[in-house]
Amino acid sequence: MLRVVVLVSGGGTNLQAIIDGVRDGRVTGTEIVGVISNNPGVKSLDRAEAAGIFHTCISPKAFPERADFHRALLEQIDALSPDLIVLAGFLVRIPEELIERYDGRIINIHPSLIPSFCGVGYYGLKVHEKALERGVRITGATVHFVNAGMDEGPIIAQKAVAVEEDDTPEILQKRVMEQAEWILLPQAIDDIANGRLSIEGGKVRRKG
Numbered sequence: 001m002l003r004v005v006v007l008v009s010g011g012g013t014n015l016q017a018i019i020d021g022v023r024d025g026r027v028t029g030t031e032i033v034g035v036i037s038n039n040p041g042v043k044s045l046d047r048a049e050a051a052g053i054f055h056t057c058i059s060p061k062a063f064p065e066r067a068d069f070h071r072a073l074l075e076q077i078d079a080l081s082p083d084l085i086v087l088a089g090f091l092v093r094i095p096e097e098l099i100e101r102y103d104g105r106i107i108n109i110h111p112s113l114i115p116s117f118c119g120v121g122y123y124g125l126k127v128h129e130k131a132l133e134r135g136v137r138i139t140g141a142t143v144h145f146v147n148a149g150m151d152e153g154p155i156i157a158q159k160a161v162a163v164e165e166d167d168t169p170e171i172l173q174k175r176v177m178e179q180a181e182w183i184l185l186p187q188a189i190d191d192i193a194n195g196r197l198s199i200e201g202g203k204v205r206r207k208g
């Protein structure tokens, strides 16, 4: 059983897609053993509560130093003994030590076709604002392994989404979530849980 810890910051629609996938049997061999938010009182935590999943908030604001926050986050993650850590709208830069300790076992969902519209400053609605500003006709989402860079890890899967006339950032964000993110992330977890996907030597390996 793949033990999964999900790191969140806000609404948690990607978390919900994973919860629903496990519940509906589209994601097998997987147990979400914990949800950790850096923000208190967000809908992600309500979603975990409703699903009976352990959840907690570890906020950087609660610590005098960043290193103290990193230590608390690592301790909580280690205590859950995850096989996989999923960043589902987690808007805090994760500590190097976490990436080293869980090398090859952290994945992230990003709401664009990396390498477009990614990197420092590209998160949430901002990504879609920039896509509309540039006038791209196709955007989408990417799920990738996490390395020390920002949105630079090996790509697992991508899904294209059409940009429509008169799209606002909010409308485009919703379409990318519905047509790409909420499909890609559960699928990647199911592939990892069932041995169809791994990372070896920094390269994504697919089997079967």
Ligand code: GRF
Binding pocket: 008, 009, 010, 011, 012, 013, 014, 015, 088, 089, 090, 109, 110, 111, 123, 124, 177, 181
């Ligand atoms: C999503 O667009 C995700 O791609 C990005 O942040 C947003 C989080 O949304 N990383 P939610 O919290 O999963 O609803």
